[in-house]
Amino acid sequence: MNRFADWGNALYSGRISYPFIQRWRRWFALAALLLVLAGGLTALRGGFNLGIEFRGGSEFTVSQTASTDVAAGERAVTDVLADGHATVTNVAPGTVRVQTEQLDDAQTRAVAANLQEAYGVGQDQVTSTFVGPTWGDAVSQQALIGLVIFVVLVTLFMAVYFRTWKMSLAAVLGMLYVVALTAGIYGATGFEITPSAIIGFLTILSYALYDTVVVFDKIRENTIGAEEDPERSFVENVNLAVNQTLVRSITTSVVGILPVGSILFIGAGLLGAGTLRDIALALFVGIIVGTLSTLFLQAPLYALLRRNDVDVRDHDARAAARAARERGSDTVTDPDVAPWDDGARL
Structure with missing residues (x-):
């Protein structure tokens, strides 16, 4: 436990830093690969395994x-x-x-x-x-309406709260990815899509949003006064925020996974409560994917969206000049390249 606390303190202070933002290319490529694999396997299986409520x-x-x-x-x-x-x-x-x-x-x-x-x-x-299949069609239609309303409200809320539409866009795209990949895993593994599974898909949106808001709030805290204290580049400040909230993201995910895992593996698996399996599986997969999405997709995507903003470029130029002075060098590293270098320390 002491080692875990020491690790968390080192992450918060910046003594240990994992390059979540700097290595965005590999995270995006891996995310795309997982989505393509899930979709391809689903297609090879003949599509989603729809429950009786949807096919009759x-x-x-x-x-x-x-x-x-x-x-x-x-x-x-x-x-x-x-x-x-x-x-x-x-x-x-x-x-x-x-x-x-x-x-x-x-x-x-x-x-x-x-x-x-x-x-x-x-x-x-x-x-x-x-x-009859009409009942399932009605459920699907209502779920789609609920999804659209949820996305619109979340977009407006985050745009107002964080005072930038770019955070809102990154959060919404990440949530949609979570739902798409979770559904793809369902299809690839052949699990049956039931109304309970649909409810699970919609429920994981709220969990993914919670973790995203926590991380993004820390990003805003680290970057809102960046112009007055240009010790780090914008990307480095964003990456520091992700590292500072890493322990919280892990512990929150574990706390969420434990009861859901108990329902899935003990309730549905050992005790045979099959009605719990569909929603528990969606939540179990969604919690894991949602946490990873916040760390590896949404935060890097937000940094990319802000990359060419005038205030960010000006701040990065000052940070690069300051770093050059500290090195005693007249050569200023190009701020468009240095902050995104994969060579960030581990």
Whole structure:
């Protein structure tokens, strides 16, 4: 613990500095590669694995069962439909939900009878319904509307709070990347897209925004008075702010991941609470991606957007001149090159 505290103090004072901003090219390239890989794997799998709420189908609920064996439910469906696919979920103690493609009346009765036999229940304990895709379309439309409203409000709030639209733009682009990559991971791994997953995608926006605001607030604090104290270049001040908030970003992420991981791995994995899996997985992936996005994408993007501002260029020129005087050299390093040099110390 003492070592971690010492490391945090060294980061805050600048004695240890990781070049988050200076190495922006490799971070952006890696981010693009991950997004392309996720999209490519999703395409190779035939697109997203949409849940029954989005594609339509038949749903059976088996209650008061002594066993919640998933394989028993799958066999009950494949005995009727040799090529059929069933999604079996434990929704509560003694209750199993079985989702299939759309069945006709004869197939529905046959599957219901198989489920009665498989789980040892009576006819009254097996109910069947048909779920149309229109409900999923409505959910998708509402989610899209919610996303647009959220992005607009966040853009306006951050532009007013930070007094610059460039911070707002960097934050919004980073949040959209988080959602896109999280959805891409869902598609690449074949996890089912359900309304719970959609809720999870929207929820991670708020978490990503929280971490971004913390880091950006420190960036503003470090750069707002930069003209009066030109010891560091603008990029170096931004990079210092990211390093100073690194410990907080890590601890906040760990605190968020632990309960979500418990729900995902213990609740859904060990205890079989399948209804928790979709939203927990979206949150688990989104928290990790959101933290990395703030450090490696949004902060460097903001620095890039400010790179050619007149006040930033003037400040960097003064910082370069001061550094040259301290070296006892008449040669002033080009401020357009030096602050972005990958040779920053580790």
